[in-house]
Amino acid sequence: MRKMGIGVQLYTLRNETAADFAGTLRKVAELGYEGVEFAGYGDLSADEMKALLEETGLKAIGAHVSLDAMRNDLQGQIDYLKTIGAGYMICPWVSEEARNLEDWKNNIAFWKETAEEVTKQGLVFGYHNHDFEFHESIDGQFVFDAIYAAAPQSIKVEMDVCWVKFAGQDPIAYINKYAGNLPLLHLKDFARDENGGMITLELGQGEVNLGEVVKAASDAGVEWLIVEQDNCQNPPLASIANSLNWVKQNYLALV
Template sequence: MGKMEVGLQLYTLRDQMAIDLEGTLRHVAALGYSGVEFAGYFGRSAQEIRSLLDELNLKAIGSHIGLTNISENLQGEIDFIKTIGGSYFTCPSVPEEDRKDAAGWQSLYAIFQKTGEEVGKQGLQFCYHNHAFEFDIQVGDEFAFDALYQTTTTEAVKVELDVCWVQFAKQDVLTYIEKYKGRIPLLHLKDFTRDEQGQLKTLELGQGEVQLDQVIDASVKAGVKWLIVEQDSCQNPPLESIANSMNWLRSQNSDTYILR
C-alpha cells in the first residue's frame, strides 16, 4: 500500500494568490507541501503556472471547476488542467437552486456522469467535493451524497471527501472512508469547531473536533492518494495557518504520508 502525498487547497490562500501568485506558491513549496489544488488561476496562463510549478518541484493535483464552467467551458478547463500537469477535475459544490429537491439532484448526477466520462477520455479523473448539504436531503432512500455515487459509475465519478463537512453533518467520518474505499483518491484534511451560533469554524489541524490521526490511518487503508490541507477561514494569517498545519503533520511522525 503506497504512502499518501500531502497537498494544499489554494482556496485557503485565495487573497494571497490574488496579490502575489508566484510568491505564494514559493512559500507553499518551501513549507514542504508536495502539491497544490487550484481554485482559480488569477489571470495567469496555464503555461506560466506550469513553468513555475516545475521550477518549484510542486505538483498540480488538479483544480476545482464550478458548474457554470463545466457547462460553458469544459474543453478549456480540461486543457488548462492537462497543461499545468494536473490529474483531477473536481466540482467543488453546486448552487442552491440546483439542489433543492430530488429531481434537481438527479439532473446533477447526469451532468457529473457525462462530465466524468468526457474528462476520463482525455486522461483526467472527475471528482465531486462535498459540503454538509448533501446530507440534508434524501434522494430515494439515501442521502443525496450516497445517491450520487450509486447513480454514477465508479470509473466516471470519484470522491473528494471533505471529512470536516461530513462530521459537521453529524455523520461518522470513518464509516464514510470505509464505505467508499477505493473510490476516494483525494481527501480534504480539515479541522473545525462550532461557533456560538453553531456554524462551522475551520481551524488549523489538530485544534478541533476531527480525530485526524484516525482519519489519516483510515485514508491510507482506503487507497487515498492525496491528503489535501484546507482551511476555509483562518484565525491567524493564512500563510501562518498553513505552516502550523504542516507542523502538526510533521509532529505525527506518520509513516503513511510523504513530506518533502
C-alpha cells in the same frame, strides 16, 4: 501506514494568490508542501502555470472547477489541467437554489456525462462535498451517496471529512465505505460557534479525530491528503504551516 501526498487547497490562500499568485506558490513550496489543488488560476496562462510549477517543484493535484465552467468551457478546463500536469477535475459546489430534488437529479446526470468525457481525455472527475449533501435524499439514500452511485467507475470521491463530521456523520465509516474510490481527501478541523456554526481551525485543534482519519485514509487507498482551512484565525500562510507541522508530527513521522 502508506505514504500519501501532502497538498494544500489554494482556496485557503485566496487573498494571497489574488495579490501575488507566483509568490504565494513559492512560499507554499518553501513550507514543504508537495502539491497544490487549484481554486482558480489568477491571470496565469496554462504555460505560465506549468513553468511556475516546474520552478517550485510543486505537483498540480487538480482543480476545483465550477459547474458553469464545466457547462460553458469544459474543453478549455480539460486542456488547462492537462497542460499543467494535473490529474483531477473536481466539482466543488452547488448553489443553494439548485439543492432541490429535480436539480440534484439533473446535475448528477450532467456529472456522469462530464465524468465520461473527462475520463476519455485522460483525467479523473470527482465531487467535493459540504454538509448539504446529507440534508436531502434520493431514492432512500443521501445525495452524497446518490452522486457516486450514479457512476461508481467514473465519479470519484473527494471527501471533506470536516463537513462529513459537521453533518452528523462518521468520517471513518464513510472513508471505509468508499475505499478504493477515494483518491483525494480534504484534511480539515473545526469547532462550533455559539450558534452551532462551523469555525475552521488548524489541524489538531478541533472535533475531527484526524489521527484516525489519516489511518483510515491510508487503508482506503487515498492518494493525496489536502490541507484546507476555509477561514483562518492566523495569517493563512502561518495557518497552513502550523497544519503541516501537525501532519509531520502525527503522520509523516510514522510512515
